Amino acid sequence: MAYPKNYRYSKEHEWIKVDGGVATIGITDYAQHELGDVVFVELPKLGTKIEAGKSFGTVESVKAVSEIYAPAAGEVIEANGELQNAPEKINTDPHGAAWLIKVRLTNAAELSGLMDAAAYEAYIAAKGQEASA
Amino acid sequence: MESPATPHKSALRKTPLNALHRRVGAKMVNFDGWEMPVEYPSSGGLIAEHKAVRSGVGVFDVSHMGDIRIHSGARPGGALAAVQHISMNDASKLAIGQAHYSAMLYPEGTFVDDVIVHRLGEDDYLLVINAGTREKDIQWVRENTRNFDCVVEDLSDAYTQLAIQGPRGIDVMKKLTDAHLEGLKNYWFTHGTVCGLKNTLIARTGYTGEDGFEIYVPSDAATSEKVWNQVMEAGREFAVVPCGLGCRNTLRLESKMALYGHEISDKTNVWEAGLDRYCNMEKGEFVGRTALEKAKAAGLRRTLVGIEMIDRGIARDQYCCCNEAGETIGVVTSGSPSPTLGKNIALAYVPPAYSAVGTVLRVEIRGQKCKAQVVPTPFYKRAKKAAVQQVS
Numbered sequence: 001m002a003y004p005k006n007y008r009y010s011k012e013h014e015w016i017k018v019d020g021g022v023a024t025i026g027i028t029d030y031a032q033h034e035l036g037d038v039v040f041v042e043l044p045k046l047g048t049k050i051e052a053g054k055s056f057g058t059v060e061s062v063k064a065v066s067e068i069y070a071p072a073a074g075e076v077i078e079a080n081g082e083l084q085n086a087p088e089k090i091n092t093d094p095h096g097a098a099w100l101i102k103v104r105l106t107n108a109a110e111l112s113g114l115m116d117a118a119a120y121e122a123y124i125a126a127k128g129q130e131a132s133a
Numbered sequence: 134m135e136s137p138a139t140p141h142k143s144a145l146r147k148t149p150l151n152a153l154h155r156r157v158g159a160k161m162v163n164f165d166g167w168e169m170p171v172e173y174p175s176s177g178g179l180i181a182e183h184k185a186v187r188s189g190v191g192v193f194d195v196s197h198m199g200d201i202r203i204h205s206g207a208r209p210g211g212a213l214a215a216v217q218h219i220s221m222n223d224a225s226k227l228a229i230g231q232a233h234y235s236a237m238l239y240p241e242g243t244f245v246d247d248v249i250v251h252r253l254g255e256d257d258y259l260l261v262i263n264a265g266t267r268e269k270d271i272q273w274v275r276e277n278t279r280n281f282d283c284v285v286e287d288l289s290d291a292y293t294q295l296a297i298q299g300p301r302g303i304d305v306m307k308k309l310t311d312a313h314l315e316g317l318k319n320y321w322f323t324h325g326t327v328c329g330l331k332n333t334l335i336a337r338t339g340y341t342g343e344d345g346f347e348i349y350v351p352s353d354a355a356t357s358e359k360v361w362n363q364v365m366e367a368g369r370e371f372a373v374v375p376c377g378l379g380c381r382n383t384l385r386l387e388s389k390m391a392l393y394g395h396e397i398s399d400k401t402n403v404w405e406a407g408l409d410r411y412c413n414m415e416k417g418e419f420v421g422r423t424a425l426e427k428a429k430a431a432g433l434r435r436t437l438v439g440i441e442m443i444d445r446g447i448a449r450d451q452y453c454c455c456n457e458a459g460e461t462i463g464v465v466t467s468g469s470p471s472p473t474l475g476k477n478i479a480l481a482y483v484p485p486a487y488s489a490v491g492t493v494l495r496v497e498i499r500g501q502k503c504k505a506q507v508v509p510t511p512f513y514k515r516a517k518k519a520a521v522q523q524v525s
Contacts, residue, residue, distance in 0.1 A: 062379065
């Protein structure tokens with residue numbers, strides 16, 4: 001699956017897409033692949049303030065619970081309610097329909113610390129090398 | 134997101150099929166010091182593998198399991214006496230070709246490990262033990278059989294063990310062996326030529342709650358890969374998939390089969406774990422018996438129950454169980470979504486007062502006390518086949 005050029009990526013495998021002052025956040029295709037079948041998602045309530053690098057929710061596969069970390073700070077203005085009944089969408093469309101939350105960014109400058117698509121692809125390729133070494 | 138899989142370490146032990154698993158793209162994890170496949174994306178992942186075993190057939194590499202053979206010394210009878218001493222079930226009831234579930238206990242009545250005991254011959258037994266406890270088990274068996282006239286052999290590295298599990302497992306096996314399998318009952322075994330390998334042990338056993346077989350073949354990589362490939366080829370018409378330890382866990386949990394380090398350990402005893410029917414107190418002395426007698430007289434402090442989540446949330450290993458007042462009363466030993474039932478299920482230790490079916494409990498999930506209730510176990514039980522029962 002291709003990594004959209006207009007997204008930014010974190011080392012913890014979240015993506016963020018900015019449209020004006022509003023950012024959409026999700027987990028990457030690499031993340032869903034590592035997790036396996038996603039069966040449960042827990043997202044913050046509207047109005048929750050999230051902090052860069054801090055956990056704002058969890059994604060669970062059959063085997064494990066994983067924290068999701070905020071790639072940037074902001075206030076939650078929407079959570080993807082469809083994932084409650086169809087968490088498996090994270091496996092099929094992680095970069096699109098299975099976005100997790102929308103936030104109003106506190107400080108758009110934080111995004112400069114994140115990777116672009118090319119850097120992220122290199123980052124996960126290096127991880128793959130590590131695993132098969 | 135954190136990576137859920139434990140990263141690969143070069144010091145991990147590998148089964149003879151490790152290279153094959155990697156070639157087909159299995160996701161590998163550290164399981165008790167072994168690098169094992171947890172799921173195969175090529176099979177469709179954990180849930181698809183689980184469903185294949187319930188409705189068709191799946192194949193597992195379980196070569197990490199250990200094998201201990203105990204046979205006669207100078208005179209016959211020594212092996213049986215040793216097996217009786219170190220395990221809680223009554224091995225004198227086994228016919229040649231029969232196996233049973235049992236466990237080895239510490240003098241405290243707690244678990245060294247659970248085992249499948251196979252009676253290979255007149256005074257000849259094979260104990261199949263867990264991977265994570267292999268070294269501890271073999272040492273414990275050697276120490277505790279020292280005063281018996283028997284020979285103890287560690288055959289753990291001699292076998293590649295494959296589990297062919299699911300209702301179509303028999304159809305796959307029939308294509309690969311001349312052994313008569315239709316009449317082979319659950320927990321019995323036979324020897325036959327499998328994939329051209331003479332005298333192969335074929336047991337109607339497994340850890341999935343489904344019909345199935347476990348075969349033991351020589352552990353060199355060439356033979357192991359040849360057998361694996363022939364099993365997959367024979368299974369193609371039945372849509373066989375390779376299965377990882379991920380679905381092995383969900384399958385055994387639905388069937389309420391104990392996992393060492395979870396439901397059973399050196400901290401839990403036989404009565405608490407509800408394994409009474411595999412423990413024969415009348416057969417005579419065995420290690421742990423005295424403590425078990427005392428524990429029985431003292432009464433249960435806690436007991437293993439099946440629970441089902443009512444609120445949204447998945448109970449996981451080590452999560453706290455509370456009563457409705459919010460007081461901690463117990464702990465979850467295994468928990469997972471159940472692919473067969475579509476519910477979130479768990480096993481937990483709670484005081485007997487909270488063990489009745491229908492009792493409402495709370496499981497603490499990330500600070501939230503989520504509602505759950507005690508349900509009958511096993512969570513899943515396979516339907517008996519009418520065709521098998523009309524034999525005899």
